[in-house]
Amino acid sequence: MITHLVLLRGINVSGHNMIKMDALKKALENIGFQNVRTYIQTGNVFIDTEEKNGGSVGFQIKQEIFKIFGHEVPVIVIGKSDLEACFNNNQFLKDKECDTKKLYVAFISKELADGAMNDLKMSQVKPDEAQIDSSRIFIKYAVGAGKTKFDQKYIEKKLSVTATIRNWNTVTKLLEMYDAS
Structure with missing residues (x-):
């Protein structure tokens, strides 16, 4: 199984x-x-x-x-390895002062091309930040998810993909649940 x-x-x-x-x-x-x-x-x-x-x-x-x-x-x-990679590759976590309540992950329906970061046009959503890792986008919101243009619809439009976003606490809990199963 x-x-x-x-x-x-x-x-x-x-x-x-x-x-x-x-x-x-x-x-x-x-x-x-x-x-x-x-x-x-x-x-x-x-x-x-x-x-x-x-x-x-x-x-x-x-x-x-x-x-x-x-x-x-x-x-x-x-899969579990994808979720584990999510933890290992989130560069925002290297900042010890990072507020994890402002961290989110957009899970993408396909692997993103090398130029995807340019396609996101991050200057339009500053001061929010993003990093791309394969089929994930790590997001660090300046204020919060409810007060940004950099949401799932924005990502889908710019990259022509399907996306769903989870906050870092949910991602952490989901990995715990994976480990328990």
Whole structure:
């Protein structure tokens, strides 16, 4: 069995795309996923399956969510090694004074090209900062996530990708849960 972390974008946020976690868990179990576990209400789901391909897992889940709940929800599936790399490669953590409450990670649907940082046009969102690492963007917000133009929609538009953003506390908890499974 392989454990995958499934990140659903835009569910249960501001009353949109409402899905109860118990109903989601049952729906995923009904299509053959095992040991389905969720973390908070915003679309963090661990599943066990024989399927190795994360893209295939994501496609199945996206289809089932649409079929059962009627929501078109972007899905990104990552493995434990991806999440561990997230911790090892976040250069913002080298600053001992860094406020982790202002750190976020945008998980991207594909590996980013070398020129992706230029495509982000960070001068338009200063003083927010970003660093790209493969299929992740590490974000350090100057004020906070609620007061920035540098959000998931901005990233998706500039890079032509699907993205979902998690705060650093959530990323930390998800790795703890991966380690426990």
